[in-house]
Amino acid sequence: MSSVVRAVVWGANGMAGGEVLRILAGHPSIRVEGAVSRSRSGQPVWHTHPHLRGSFPELAFCSPEEGKATGADIAFLALPHGTSAPLIRECLDRGMKVADLSGDVRLRNPADYEQWYGSAPLFPELLDRAVYGLPELYRDKLKGADLASGVGCNASCSILGLYPLARAGLIGDVRIEVRVGSSEAGATPTTGSHHPFRSRALRVYEPFRHRHLAEILQELNLSEEGVTLTMTAVEMIRGVQMIAHVNLSRRVKEAELWKAYRSAYSGEPFVSLCPARPSHLRLPEPKLVAGSNQALTGFTLHEDGTRLVVVTAIDNLMKGAAGSAVQSANLLLGLDETAGLGMLPVYPA
Amino acid sequence: MSSVVRAVVWGANGMAGGEVLRILAGHPSIRVEGAVSRSRSGQPVWHTHPHLRGSFPELAFCSPEEGKATGADIAFLALPHGTSAPLIRECLDRGMKVADLSGDVRLRNPADYEQWYGSAPLFPELLDRAVYGLPELYRDKLKGADLASGVGCNASCSILGLYPLARAGLIGDVRIEVRVGSSEAGATPTTGSHHPFRSRALRVYEPFRHRHLAEILQELNLSEEGVTLTMTAVEMIRGVQMIAHVNLSRRVKEAELWKAYRSAYSGEPFVSLCPARPSHLRLPEPKLVAGSNQALTGFTLHEDGTRLVVVTAIDNLMKGAAGSAVQSANLLLGLDETAGLGMLPVYPA
Amino acid sequence: MSSVVRAVVWGANGMAGGEVLRILAGHPSIRVEGAVSRSRSGQPVWHTHPHLRGSFPELAFCSPEEGKATGADIAFLALPHGTSAPLIRECLDRGMKVADLSGDVRLRNPADYEQWYGSAPLFPELLDRAVYGLPELYRDKLKGADLASGVGCNASCSILGLYPLARAGLIGDVRIEVRVGSSEAGATPTTGSHHPFRSRALRVYEPFRHRHLAEILQELNLSEEGVTLTMTAVEMIRGVQMIAHVNLSRRVKEAELWKAYRSAYSGEPFVSLCPARPSHLRLPEPKLVAGSNQALTGFTLHEDGTRLVVVTAIDNLMKGAAGSAVQSANLLLGLDETAGLGMLPVYPA
Amino acid sequence: MSSVVRAVVWGANGMAGGEVLRILAGHPSIRVEGAVSRSRSGQPVWHTHPHLRGSFPELAFCSPEEGKATGADIAFLALPHGTSAPLIRECLDRGMKVADLSGDVRLRNPADYEQWYGSAPLFPELLDRAVYGLPELYRDKLKGADLASGVGCNASCSILGLYPLARAGLIGDVRIEVRVGSSEAGATPTTGSHHPFRSRALRVYEPFRHRHLAEILQELNLSEEGVTLTMTAVEMIRGVQMIAHVNLSRRVKEAELWKAYRSAYSGEPFVSLCPARPSHLRLPEPKLVAGSNQALTGFTLHEDGTRLVVVTAIDNLMKGAAGSAVQSANLLLGLDETAGLGMLPVYPA
Incomplete structure (x- = not known):
């Protein structure tokens, strides 16, 4: 180069x-x-x-x-x-x-x-x-490749949130909910994007089978019997938030989950695990990553040890689209993976 | 009937x-x-x-x-x-x-x-x-008529706010600013109404000569030399707020203004004068009338006695359009003027 | 009286x-x-x-x-x-x-x-x-009583959405998600309600055991093993939306669900079932009931016949609090149950 | 250093x-x-x-x-x-x-x-x-100094927008309107910042004499007789927009204004003049600078040659506070004036 x-x-x-x-x-x-x-x-x-x-x-x-x-x-x-x-x-x-x-x-x-x-x-x-354009999963393959695929913004958010569990074989079944901002639908005006109707919307759609589910199943190696994906359009321009209701495949202790997440994302430049405390920062919201290429994930385990809530937040235009594309391109090109992607979140905004 | x-x-x-x-x-x-x-x-x-x-x-x-x-x-x-x-x-x-x-x-x-x-x-x-469809100005004429005109939402808000001053010959010149919600532009989606661009907009347009100015000049009997009208699209669905910067034609005391407003609107079912106190309620905002046919007006006189700020707020779909139309229709039809229009503002919303 | x-x-x-x-x-x-x-x-x-x-x-x-x-x-x-x-x-x-x-x-x-x-x-x-203050469940008891309890806004939204299923014994287990507007937290300012932090929030909290769950379990006659309740604060002032991910206790056909809902709410003045078509109106959002005492419920059954999504929307200050209180009071007092509650939703707003 | x-x-x-x-x-x-x-x-x-x-x-x-x-x-x-x-x-x-x-x-x-x-x-x-901490006016003085003052966010927005006119002696009198986001009031919750009241607010306050007026008068060398400053809190977190209604001291042609603005800001790293065309970009809004240290100014001259509208937009936390502070500090310290301030606006957001 x-x-x-x-x-x-x-x-x-x-x-x-x-x-x-x-x-x-x-x-x-x-x-x-x-x-x-x-x-x-x-x-x-x-x-x-x-x-x-x-x-x-x-x-x-x-x-x-x-x-x-x-x-x-x-x-x-x-x-x-x-x-x-x-x-x-x-x-x-x-x-x-x-x-x-x-x-x-x-x-x-x-x-x-x-x-x-x-x-x-x-x-x-x-x-x-x-090569699927999510460096967190395919870093090595991207380095030698000439073609990186796009990633669905809902899919990448969901995959990043659930990958450590899937890798550990911990997902029994899961109900994935995704909340999306209006920029996800692109720049072309429609009735659905018309401000009087879209502002403060809480529009639930695709209650089971959004197209992005295909990517999620592929990358997490799950079958459709155990996974649903529901979308809600919320008042926000940028941002995707996934909240996954997981029934674990077996009873676990919380420490095991921390270990699974930490080992999956250790050293990742753009993926962070939310802290256990303070509790109000444990489950992330898209406000915290707006304008940046960062992904935040947090989780809470039910005291029964089998029910788990996982929440992941990204900026859909960045980590969910253009950010991951440039990050992948950096790898394709043999550049520093993080080049051009150092912008911090703009908060509060 | x-x-x-x-x-x-x-x-x-x-x-x-x-x-x-x-x-x-x-x-x-x-x-x-x-x-x-x-x-x-x-x-x-x-x-x-x-x-x-x-x-x-x-x-x-x-x-x-x-x-x-x-x-x-x-x-x-x-x-x-x-x-x-x-x-x-x-x-x-x-x-x-x-x-x-x-x-x-x-x-x-x-x-x-x-x-x-x-x-x-x-x-x-x-x-x-x-007959111009604003009962506050044309009640008697509407009663005998068969045709009530529409009113511009920006115009009706501005006219209601400035009419008492105009009637008293107090307007020297005036810079009218109108802030509008997205419902004003109707139900057809456009790039301008596309949520990612329209949400949190502060789009200043028509800096001098919006078409509604014609109505304002007509109803206040003013000439264009002394009046400008500027529009700003703000984050809101329903609502128009006028803020008028008036240079009075002569130095006045505040009491004279109260008298002018009170005499103009005494007994009006849908027009209220804001109280002088508490001060945070003196100048009205559209939130306070959302969903209702009410118009609120408040003002503050500069200590120099010649510079005046007048603020008026309405729901553009109600008092600024459909509400005034039904109110006018009630008069055309010989019905109780307030029939069907008793809905209270939904606040906070 | x-x-x-x-x-x-x-x-x-x-x-x-x-x-x-x-x-x-x-x-x-x-x-x-x-x-x-x-x-x-x-x-x-x-x-x-x-x-x-x-x-x-x-x-x-x-x-x-x-x-x-x-x-x-x-x-x-x-x-x-x-x-x-x-x-x-x-x-x-x-x-x-x-x-x-x-x-x-x-x-x-x-x-x-x-x-x-x-x-x-x-x-x-x-x-x-x-008597629990939800007339849809306790109309007859309220008529003879002198004390109606309050209803939790999240609870009443959830109960209204799930009651027909619970009555029919169809709930295997259920993950209830509730999305709430900022008016739910009352009139006292806190860091959490501070506009720069609260605006466009997507704050997930109480991921399993909000206090309102107690009412839901009581009224639906369910045990805590099968029910979780997760809350998300979203950008909105008024409104509660419940989305329930239900695993049914047995495989059903859609017609059976329609029948269960229709028979539960036939003749109810304030509870409506969303239509199957047009599809964008099948699952309701709070915008559609703002300012009114109405509750809207819709559902979509997965093609596997066992996974169900139910969505219910109310105005938290009305049907979720003051509206149900006045409706209950009307019954306590022997008045027309709907008196004072006829306001239509203000839409779009 | x-x-x-x-x-x-x-x-x-x-x-x-x-x-x-x-x-x-x-x-x-x-x-x-x-x-x-x-x-x-x-x-x-x-x-x-x-x-x-x-x-x-x-x-x-x-x-x-x-x-x-x-x-x-x-x-x-x-x-x-x-x-x-x-x-x-x-x-x-x-x-x-x-x-x-x-x-x-x-x-x-x-x-x-x-x-x-x-x-x-x-x-x-x-x-x-x-030294007043606005490098656009005091660059040379800041270079040799050890103390840069703060700048009011409303003041800096207004000063940047009007300085070229003031320098050219063109301001007869001016009504300055400033629209502000909620972050301006700081991090402490109050009733005024409580989301149910602050969301979609259009709260007009300080209709004539906000404290920031003092800075504006000082820096533009104007007297209070000819200047008023009115504030409106609007739905936005970050951002200040000034709209100034100027009566010019003499009739001008538009070209003279372009020249005044261009000569004042030629080479400025963070101040841009909006283009005359396309017309929808002529008068700027804060959305266009969110998260960045940029200031945008545009104007429209009435066909009478004496009435002028000037609009300026900044991010209040950046150019209106921390950004100008770091820019000034860079000068105090002998560093590259733009160091650390290269972040682009996040748009749309």
Whole structure:
């Protein structure tokens, strides 16, 4: 790798694409060469992302063709599901590395893809080639790879919260609840995102089978019989919070859980275990990580030793999307994994 | 009038139309015969207004043709500006009374209409025939009329706050600021109403010449040289707050202002003057009137006796739209002016 | 009963006490004779509840002694837990009826009280005498009684949502999640209610054993082995939402559930079952009932026939506190059960 | 200066003190040696500022005595007004540099101090010695100084917005309106900050003479006859927005205003002028600068050439307090003025 890596961002006008740009604006060794937006090609980037005017005063969105012509070293693809795969293939063929943010190559098994996304994958070989873009689980594989998949924001939050339990074989069954902010739905206005209806919403949807469940089952190696995933849209812009109601596979003592979590995440730069005390900080909320790439997890064990509540909080645009993508890209590129991702949470906000 | 008045509501799928329905659901002597929505004709009303399911379990939106065929006694027209006037004429021709909520017949002078709305009025004779739908100013005229105009929510808030001063000739010049909630923009999602952008917004727009200024000038009998109107979208769903920075035409003592306000609003069922004390209740906020037809006004005079701050708060969907429309309709129909409008503010909320 | 019932409200300066006053302000046959607040005795009620200035322009808080001297027919006691019981006894001894809002007489079994409240009940005989103040379960008993207990807002929301299942013996085990607005914590400022920390909070607390669980177990006749209750403070002022993850005691078809819910709530004035369609209205949110006494319940059955999600939404200050108290009082007094409680939800807000 | 500067933060448990810590956590050449809090001495800092747990895992609050014993090179004093001055003197006497955040040394004229703060300054010589801590106005003076005053968040926002006009002699009179988030009031809960009352508030207070007006008059060299300052608490945690209604001292063309603003702020690292187009970005809102040290200013001139609206937005905890303090400290210490302050706005949030 040369000392400066050149990047192009696809879907740069969207919510996740904008967050990739925000991160790269402060990245010490990646330079943005192109910001692709078919619909806004030619417009200054800051018309869409006004907070980036100081960082990219001259950058304009370019067309896909111009994006391809940049000859960048890495492509960040923040595109709608279904439209990313063809471009992934093209970028790889051109010798670029790819950090995808879509759902197109998250699932490894083509049959799973077909079940959850409703059609066979266009390029099944990419499913094999992609490494799931969560460095906490796939750090070593990402280092040698050229394609990191996207992670679902709900999925990554849930996986990070439950992985230590799954690894220890402790999950009997689990009811996962995820609370999401409005930025999760992207930048396109809908009736559901219309402020009079969305503000102070507590809208429960997908009470059992959100698409992100597929990733959770895959990464935690669980079967659908024991896992449900329910979503609630809450008043918040950024943030995902998972609360998991776990029935453990066997009675445990609390110390065993601490050990499982500590051993899973020892040394992780962006994953922290909440303290047992003070008690009001034991179960985390997204306010505490807003704007940062951090994930916080806490848990409380019922005195019966078998019922467990696990809570995990992330910023959906960061650790749940653009942050994990840049972290994965750093690994793909042989850079310091934490480069560009040192921003602290903005609190209170 | 028969003992029960039959009403039809046009634009019933919109934000103001829904609020007319909410009021009429509890009105003792008006019965909803039809809820017109061209785009949703045939759908249950409660699909759009779920809070009204208990009140109108069987009511479906009807087509404009069906609306006309109801033979209702009064039509509430909550339609986009420009589309109301032809229907007003048709309803009047059929012998119905009309409470309009649009801007189509608010201005009396066709030249004013053309200046502010950009084209000549389609039916200039209606401008003459309409009585401005603010009973606090036109109670007696409304009683004998068959057409009440709509009131702009920003305009009605500003007019109610400044009318006593204008009547007393005390306004030298005035900078009117209006802060509005998101329901003001209606039920159609836009980028501006998209929750991630609209939540916690403090978006200043129309820094001098919002269209509602025309009504304010007309009703306060002021000229544009001395009046500006600035809008700010704030985090709130319902509510308009006006804060007016008035330079008085002459030095006054506070007692004179109290007298001007008291004499203007003595006996008004829905307009209250805030108390001088306790001081934290002297200048009102929309929270205090949410869900009700009430208007609150308070003021503070600078010790120099010439600079004045006036603050007025209303619920934009109620006193600023549907509430004033029903209040005006009650007068048109010879009913008790306050019928159906007794709901108390929901506080805190 | 004489044609007008005279009421006194204790704890009238608090959040629930204020809501009792808001309801009684529009009640056709109950008149407020006294609003007791030891700390604010002598102050105008509207200094504390500014939205009630028009309703009670002259009413001042009175001392407990003055409250007792009113000779009212009914007392509403909105007092902190532990301080209500002695006053209940005194009021009953004076021949008044009592609608309590505290937790002091909610549990029937003194041993349960001691377990959950940490000390033996002061007046155990009152536990027997009180009827749990949820008319949907105890309508007939309330009619002949002189003491209605308060209901926990989280408990009443949960009980209303799960009662039809419990009655049908369908609950195997259940994880109850409750999401609450900030008004639930009352009118006293704390660090937890401080806006910079409370705004957009998603604070999970009491992950298993909130005190309201005791009521839920009692009223649903369940044992603690199978039930947990977790609370989350969310961004909202009014509102409680319960989401229950139920493992049914046996495989069912959806039709059986509809039947269980319909038969439990047929004819209930304030409890509604959400429709199966449109799907976005199937699981309710508190926005839809704000300011009203309504409870909404919806459910979705997993295709496996054994896993069920039930969601219930109420306004915590209304159906979860003051609304149920007035509804119960209407029954105690032989009045129309719905008197004073006809306010529609204010939506969107 | 040695390569690493050692700092101690007083009032470290407060809102502004916490923000100083957040900035210093990422500062390349300042190290936190002590975080003083009399009331929380001995407690881990992250119990109060949980978002800083990763940055300061071991740091505990220390007592004032321990703070003084650190022998730090610079003290940041985030203390209540009135308590800072004695400590400033003591720190200076010990040879430390001081970046104050209080109001104790903002005003240069002891008579002004007495007028606005109600008592004579304890150490009038400090008023002379302090440089007003706004580098945009006092960069050169700060470089050679040992004491930077605090800046009022409302004042700094207003001064930055109006300074170019004042410098050009263009302000005839001006009505300044400031909208503030809840973090401005600090970390201590009050009835006014209680979430049910503060959420969605639009509370107008200090309609003419907020204390920050004194700083504005001083720095813009204006007299009180022509300036009023009105505050409104709005729904927001971080952020100050000023909207100034200026009557210009003479008729101007828009180009003259652009020139005045550009020449005043050319090369400023943290002050930007909003673009004329697109129009929706012309007048800034605090959302656009949240979490950053940036100030944005925009304006619109009335077609009459004499009436002007100026809008400025900052993050009150950053540019309005801790950010300007660190920026000033960098100058006092001879460091790169922008060190530690490069965080980009978190948007949307």
